[in-house]
Amino acid sequence: MEYRDTLNLPNTDFAMRANLVEKEPRIIEKWKDIDIYNYVQNQRAGCPTFVLHDGPPYANGDIHIGTAMNKILKDIVVRYKVLQGYRSPYVPGWDTHGLPIEHKVTTMLGAKAKTMSQMEIRKACEEFARQQIEVQKKQFQRLGVIGDWDNYYATLKPEYEYKIYEVFAKLVEGGYVYRAKKPVLWCHNCRTALAQAEIEYHDHVSPSIYVKFKMRDCDEFIVIWTTTPWTLPGNTGIAVHPDHQYVKVLVNGEIWILAEKLLESVMNELKVDQYRILETFNGKLLDGKVALHPLFERESRIIAADFVDMETGTGCVHIAPGHGEEDYEYGHLVHRLDVLSPVNEEGVFTDEAGKYAGIHIDKANRLIIDDLQAVGALVKEAKISHSYPHCWRCKKPVIFRATEQWFVSVEKNNLRKTVLEHIDDVMWIPSWGKNRISAMIQERPDWCISRQRVWGTPIPAFKCNDCQEVILDPVIIHHFANIVREKGTNAWFELSAQELLPQGYTCRKCGSENFSKMYDTLDVWIDSGCSFEAVLTTRPELTFPADMYLEGSDQHRGWFNSSIMLSVVKHNTAPYRIVLTHGFIKDEEGKKMSKSLGNVVDPLEVCSKYGADVLRLWLASSDYFNDIRISQNIILQQVEVYKKIRNTFRYLLGNLNDFSESDAVRFEKMLPVDKWALGRLQQIIKSVTEAYESYEFSRVYNILVRYCSVELSAVYLDIVKDRLYVEAKNSLQRRSAQTVLYHILRSLLVMLSPILAFTCEEGYEHFKSQKMKYDSVQVERWPEYHEEWIDKQIMTDFDELMKVRDQALKSLEEVRQAGLIGHSLDAKLLIKSNSQQTLDLLRRYSEYLEEFFIVSLVEVGNSDSELEIEVQKAVGEKCDRCWKYHPLTGTDQQFPNTCPRCARVLRAQKG
RNA sequence: GGGCUCGUAGCUCAGUUGGUGAGAGCGCACGCCUGAUAAGCGUGAGGUCGGAGGUUCGACUCCUCCCGAGCCCA
Secondary structure, three states, X not given: OOHHHHOOOOOOOOOOOOOHHHHHXXXXXXHHHOOHHHHHHHHXXXXXXXXXXXXXXXXXXXXXXXXXXXXXXXXXXXXXXXXXXXXXXXXXXXXXXXXXXXXXXXXXXXXXXXXXXXXXXXXXXXXXXXXXXXXXXXXXXXXXXXXXXXXXXXXXOHHHHHHHHHHHHHHHHOOOEEEEEEEEEEEOOOOXXXXXXXXXXXXXXXXXXXXXXXXXXXXEEEEEEEOOHHHHHHOOEEEEOOOOEEEEEEEOOEEEEEEHHHHHHHHHHHOOOOEEEEEXXXXXXXXXXXXXXXXXOOEEXXXXXXXXXXXXXXXXXXXXXXXXXXXXXXXXXXXXXXOOOOEOOOOEEOHHHHHHOOOEHHHHHHHHHHHHHHHOOEEEEEEEXXXXXXXXXXXXXXXXXXXXXXXXXXXXXXXXXXXXXXXXXXXXXXXXXXXXXXXXXXXXXXXXXXXXXXXXXXXXXXXXXXXXXXXXXXXXXXXXHHHHHHHOOOHHHHOOHHHHXXXXXXXXXXXXXXXXXXXXXEOHHHHHHOHHHHHHOOOOOOOOOEEEEEXXXXXXXXXXXXHHHHHHXXXXXXXXXXXXXXXXXXXXXXXXXXXXXXXXXXXXXXHHHOOHHHHHHHHHHOOOOOOEEOOHHHHHXXXXXXXHHHHHHHHHXXXXXXXXXXXXXXXXXXXXXXXXXXXXXXXXXXXXXXHHHOOOHHHHHHHHHHHHHHHHHHHHHHHHHHHHHHOOXXXXXXXXXXXXXXXXHHHHHHHHOOOOHHHHHHXXXXXXXXXXXXXXXXXXOOOOOOHHXXXXXXXXXXXXXXXXXXXXXXXXXXXXXXXXXXXXXXEEEEEXXXXXXXXXXXXHOHHHHHHHXXXXXXXXXXXXXXXXXXXXXXXXXXXXXXXXXXXXXXXXXXXXXXXXXXXXXXXXXXX
């Protein structure tokens, strides 16, 4: 007779081999079929809410590992909150305007782009952006992310754009918006502003000139160096380093001022061998002194700025706030030097440039150098070849040119201070995030919100054709907002100024009714920064403020920053309660990923090779608050861990095959080992819940992985195997263990489902024969923590017993190595101790010791030492059914080669 | 160059307010089992806690500097 067939062996359809690559897409189909997002929302109708507001990724190109991480983290949070009983709506969104798309689209269009109207370019950009959204949407769904994918938000949707204007109108009403000059990169050949991304660097030969400026109050000269003589008409200052030494040197009877560090190289360059240092002093002392412009009747103020370079030049830097970024930042924003921009959009000097008016800057260098020579200010002229920015389209050198831009004032109405106060009310995780964003708000200059781009949200400003007044009026903005709501922002390009203005609108300055549209667009950070208004306050299912924003730590300067600024202006509150940030993904060595290094890991490739759950598991294993690492090896490690978890599920499912809730054994009646295991489960539930509550998913991972592989697989499941297989189906011994397995499986499926979204769903489907109630594990309830299931005495007893077990395993291994036994059931254990406490402990559990140690017999006795474990070959014959040794095995008439226990079970089974 | 962050076994992570001999899981090595079997079990080997100073009776834990890495700026 095959006794094997009389055992209760595990049985389940839950395959050992995951085959996630095929299975996951099928689960995604199932989620579609049951409309998982709305199913979950309906199940949680009326529940308290937890709103995680999605920060919009840029709709351009396939998702990369970083965007995948961000979305998965959000998904984990949302799934966890739902399991905790929250209604947690998740509306994904996309950022769609701006340069990268415009750039890409015009590049794809090639020469054709030049023949297209702004409107046609915009249409092409929109089409492209919408395609990208569809692509990314599929990819995010492949990762297992649940959200309202059918009703996503996007900054190009008219209803969104409309809200941008609501916020913008508020900014204008509040007096935050002003117009001022700021240098932007400019191509005078294409007559357009350029973004940093539209610049190429090539070598270029420029003049290199040293110029001396006479000091106003004494007969000394400060010497500057520049490679752009044409910017001298824009000079309003000279910068020196506050922490470096400067010298006054006597050269040819003149006193020159320059940096000590550069003195030698300058003198070398100027071929001056006769000079004498008269004085050495700190650069700080020059701060505030005044020099005289050599070509204009104008002063040039000396300022202290620590960006001053001590490698090239003279250490005294010519500052033209209209022609350079640093010149502007330090010269104008910090030291309030005038911003002169005497150059028009074609690169021709304007009247502001005095005698140079009408001359093209390309021809001005020569003229200016000659003039400097004539007035005796030129110290030296040479040529220099250096890397210089060029236009990406026409390949010509570009310039910095100050143009009129729109700004948001950070000081108006105490905005900066108010924002800082609201930062205080937000919970920043990790906590240093608060310091980081505070510092950024503290230091940020006024916000330049205008861009000279086509693909963006138009700034509805007009210019009076009669008096040239520039008009940005809340009345117009509201009026235009309503047009946008219907027709989208394309209306700005499609309709005439008259059609866009409220009826009878007249110029506040001259009363004219003749206006022209202006064509600046808004900085895209305004677009996305308005999402609280366009999404949170607009959608009935959401709340404002959101409970959480969750993005990479680069968003302290980006989205968190723009959002809180705008939210404080609009609603006088932060738009979020919690801001959670994650780090960036690096390769195995901790290096940044880049195509050139060839260390890029593609999340979609991981999905198609190993499965999204492996990717999700990897993420959960990492301490994502900081930078984390990924590589083939690291993924392969997670594959192993995944298998372990999967097999644990499979074994639990297999052993619960014939169990239903009605078979459950009450706690009081359970066997001690089972009580202990159930108690351990409670402790696990508690610590896992705490870890999730603090968003420390790597702790969740560590606790549960250790739980599955050590406590369950290696200990409890191994111990309980004998009972489950051998005892009668309905026996208390077996049902007691199954009851615990049932709780363990249910808890594991639920607690791991935020991470292993697919596998837990699959496991849940197989578990559903146990009368689970829902269509998806996603709407199950978080396992309850039953403190009353932690029997203190049993817990401490088993802590002690585990120590004895460790010792016993070592002894067993020694004997195994000696070749005396193979399986531990071949052995008999003699556990001896001189401690009454230990002896009492062992005797208290005497009936369970064999199963606990997984041996055929345990005897307890006295010894001289604290603990002594002797291993002997078990006495008697090996039972054909349960493989344990027993002296009476083989004595039963009816069931040969069985032990008394098995014979008893078999008799009962037959009867 | 500035602000912020990180650097513990091959890999991923723990290490409370400084205090007995630095831990876990995976992987690896060796062995067992063949009724979780492309599974399961056991034992074991792996770390001068990035480096150098300093504070202290005592530091992986505090301070300084250096090296390496990242984000944001310049």
